[in-house]
Amino acid sequence: MSTTPTVMSLRVAVAEPAARGIQRFELRHPEGAELPAFTAGAHIRIKTPGGAMRQYSLSNDPAERDRYVIAVKREGNGRGGSLSLVDGVRAGALVEVGAPENLFELDAKAKSFILIAGGIGITPMMAMARHLLAEGTRKFKLCYLTRDAESSAFLDELRGPDFAPHVTVHHDQGDPGNAFDLWPLLEKPGSAAGQHVYCCGPTPLMDAVRDMTGHWPASAVHFESFGGDTKPHADDQPFEVRLEHSGRTYEVPVGVSILDALRLEGVHVPSSCESGTCGSCKTRLLEGEADHRDLVLLDEEKADHIMVCVSRAKTPCLVLDL
Known part of the structure; x- marks a missing residue:
């Protein structure tokens, strides 16, 4: 009986800009072997050149077994993991990668979905949207909220004919007064119709969605956080x-x-x-x-x-x- 390896050594087939400050990596087996399967919403853990382990959501179609695709935002004020990966890893390099895990899986019983992505939170949503398009039986609406077009990954694809009927893209240009109004989407709980909400993005966006879905059943609203509070605070002390x-x-x-x-x-x-x-x-x-x-x-x-x-x-x- 074969078992999924805990850690794999994968080759970086592609390392290229996906948007301003975001790098796209495509990982493949060095010998062309199939990779462990994953489901929409899954992530993998990668060992960065600095030695830290970081987790990144998979954005490609879960039906693909020949590659993993991630998009990494270069966080200048983070803990160095993304800087190490974006600045230090080029095509051809080998990286240690953990098997896919999923804490943000699409509900199998849900009949339709509202997907809300802020910034780099689009990455798991891309895998979800690809899966739902291929499945073709459950409706979804994807709202992609970013600062501007230049910082928006996957934008050309989302504006293409396959995704466009399902996707709303909004750029606030950094102006809080120009924020997208999610209330019309969330005002009426969709639980009776089997609708579920999935949200991934910065803390302010997730807090806003939590506030607007307080009248929804908790089981119908799902959040994927980027992790704990990892950025330094202004008042941090040794x-x-x-x-x-x-x-x-x-x-x-x-x-x-x-x-x-x-x-x-x-x-x-x-x-x-x-x-x-x-x-x-x-x-x-x-x-x-x-x-x-x-x-x-x-x-x-x-x-x-x-x-x-x-x-x-x-x-x-x-x-x-x-």
């Missing part, structure tokens, strides 16, 4: 972590995660997504107060646990059960 088992203390500078600070010192902590979404790096917190920035911990866990991939400290020192 702090220390002390490892209970060894007694050693390490400094965590501004802009560096606890996980990366420990990794640089040769201390291994299990990790996977490195974006505060998977729970792999959950660590017992013995002393100190954490500044939680993940999407995993329950309220009752926050006093004595921390996700070391994204969270920081509110006190000068955290003591970890490591």
Whole structure:
């Protein structure tokens, strides 16, 4: 019986601009073998040249078994993963890739869909739209909201004859007063008709959709976050972590995660997504107060646990059960 490999070494067949600040990567097996199957909404984890693992949504047709296609936004004020990938990976390179996972899957019982994408949040929606077009039995409406045409990936394809009848593209030009009005789409709950909402994009967009779908059944509204609060805050300060088992203390500078600070010192902590979404790096917190920035911990866990991939400290020192 064959098994799906946990990590694969794939070749970058294409690395090219998809829009301003966005790079498109096409990954294939070096020997031309089939890749593990995926479903619309799935993501893969990629090891960047800097050593960090980052997850990116697959945007190509799930029926394809010869390639994975992702689009990566170059985040200048992020934690360096996207910079490392966009600036450091060219066509022909080999990258370590995890098998596809899906936490944002289309509901099999849904009869129609409203897909709402903001910015780079279009990536999983492209796979969904391709799948639904090929399926041909369930209706969908895709709203793609961006700042301007130059920063919009997949724009030419979405304006083509296959997608155009299903797609609305809106550019706000950076003016909040020019935001697209989603209320007419969401005013009437579509649950009785089997309609589901899927939203992926920046936090303000997802918060707005949450507010406008408060009268929808929770089971009919789905969100895909880019991860926890991974960007540095203006008031971030360096702090220390002390490892209970060894007694050693390490400094965590501004802009560096606890996980990366420990990794640089040769201390291994299990990790996977490195974006505060998977729970792999959950660590017992013995002393100190954490500044939680993940999407995993329950309220009752926050006093004595921390996700070391994204969270920081509110006190000068955290003591970890490591």
